[in-house]
Amino acid sequence: MTTNTAVAAEPTIARPTYRAAGFGDVLRSEWTKARTVPSTLWTLVVAAVLGIGLGALISALAAHHYAKSSASTRLLWDPASISASGLAVAQLAIGVLGVLLISSEYSTGAIGSTLAAVPRRGRLLAGKAVVVLVLVFVFIEIIAFVAFFIGQALISGHAPTATLGQPGVLRALIGGGMYGALIGLLGLALGTILRSAAGAISVLVAVLFVLPGIAAALPASVEHTVEKFWPTQAGQQVGAVVRTAHTLAPWAGFGVFCLFVAIVSAAAIVTMARRDA
Numbered sequence: 001m002t003t004n005t006a007v008a009a010e011p012t013i014a015r016p017t018y019r020a021a022g023f024g025d026v027l028r029s030e031w032t033k034a035r036t037v038p039s040t041l042w043t044l045v046v047a048a049v050l051g052i053g054l055g056a057l058i059s060a061l062a063a064h065h066y067a068k069s070s071a072s073t074r075l076l077w078d079p080a081s082i083s084a085s086g087l088a089v090a091q092l093a094i095g096v097l098g099v100l101l102i103s104s105e106y107s108t109g110a111i112g113s114t115l116a117a118v119p120r121r122g123r124l125l126a127g128k129a130v131v132v133l134v135l136v137f138v139f140i141e142i143i144a145f146v147a148f149f150i151g152q153a154l155i156s157g158h159a160p161t162a163t164l165g166q167p168g169v170l171r172a173l174i175g176g177g178m179y180g181a182l183i184g185l186l187g188l189a190l191g192t193i194l195r196s197a198a199g200a201i202s203v204l205v206a207v208l209f210v211l212p213g214i215a216a217a218l219p220a221s222v223e224h225t226v227e228k229f230w231p232t233q234a235g236q237q238v239g240a241v242v243r244t245a246h247t248l249a250p251w252a253g254f255g256v257f258c259l260f261v262a263i264v265s266a267a268a269i270v271t272m273a274r275r276d277a
Helices: 023-036 038-068 071-075 079-083 085-108 111-117 121-155 169-194 197-215 220-229 231-239 250-274
Strands: none
Touching: 023 085, 023 121, 038 079, 038 085, 038 121, 079 085, 079 121, 079 169, 085 111, 085 121, 085 169, 085 197, 111 121, 121 169, 121 250, 169 197, 169 231, 169 250, 197 220, 197 231, 220 231, 231 250
């Protein structure tokens, strides 16, 4: 006697499929982080206040002292750069923004989940870099043009003013945004290398202000060389209309700064790739 036993088929369980995060996904994620973190808003507000407010104050003071200035000083009169004087201080806030966009993830431990979602660390840093560059460039351009028009209005009637049609003026305004964007990228790279907001900001302050200030106390030959080739000082020439002594040409100086930021950024990529989160 033969008995047929029916064997029930096992149910098929649908397994979820996953795909690696693409560069577009990384950009959307990093943009969401940047615009929702409170530090982004505050650093941009500080940069705007310094860039516009300080620029307006310096423009008004310089204009009122123009009549008493010497002939040599008048030859170097650069109203476009004077109205943008506040950006020289605002660059610190921009650099801090770049630092915080990466160091905050290390301090909160969120970097672990970020790397789990985007294990390719070069892609992650590239996404952060694009967000920093675009965000800072657009914001600094707005500040630069607002500061320019306010500054020229305050200078008008007291000293020669600048217009957008004059040689070098438009390049200086656009160059200021390009320089600011690279300052933000430099902050991001330093924050990646050091993983500490305090440490990265300290190094940033040294690069921007302390070391150039120390060089000013050295013999003239050394001072002039540092003034000419120090990366941040060379990069600032792209935002100047009137070239002063011991400085590189605008685009040559900006090229020096680009090379410096590229080297630091490459070090950040290598450092992040070789260590644990």
